[in-house]
């Protein structure tokens with residue numbers, strides 16, 4: 001939706017984005033994500049954490065999860081830190097780090113999540129991100145994605161056509177991606193996908 005430069009001003013009103021889920025009838029994907037991860041002692045990484053909209057929900061409800069979020073926008077991270085402090089969350093930290101070059105050891109996370117970030121990554125960054133996610137996930141670990149996704153209903157088709165106007169050109173290619181075929185190449189097997197308003201939750205497991 002925005003370049004790193006424009007996230008500086010965008011971070012101030014980014015959370016208005018949440019309102020789009022009220023327009024759809026299939027539910028809020030962030031709640032689906034929260035439910036899917038579950039409350040267990042899991043080490044969770046949120047890639048492209050932004051203002052921590054999903055990470056705060058997960059860490060706030062799943063108090064046994066330890067969540068770390070990474071992002072390259074200082075402004076988005078500052079907004080995330082303010083919200084984390086306001087809520088007094090001690091199981092969520094955020095760091096300035098690129099998804100393409102993570103400073104984490106191989107197989108260090110039980111769960112990796114990416115919410116509404118990958119659709120705006122240009123293909124080279126997206127591919128490097130998939131490679132890094134596969135590297136830092138433990139064997140049997142799960143990669144959860146919530147993001148915009150095509151669906152058969154008319155409301156979603158119209159919404160995505162309009163939303164594409166505010167997204168970078170790589171958005172169309174992202175929507176057309178075959179998750180099963182594409183992610184198998186990274187050792188990640190698509191086990192489930194669920195529909196939410198204008199979006200889907202994908203569950204991919206590392207072999």
Ligand SMILES: C[S@@+](CC[C@H](N)C(=O)[O-])C[C@H]1O[C@@H](n2cnc3c(N)ncnc32)[C@H](O)[C@@H]1O
Nearest residue numbers: 048049050053071072073076098099115116117
């Ligand atoms: C649309 S926002 C999504 C934020 C949040 N995950 C959410 O659900 O609202 C995309 C985020 O990806 C971040 N981003 C862009 N390039 C990145 C990179 N190379 N590594 C990590 N984060 C990146 C942006 O700074 C931005 O905060």
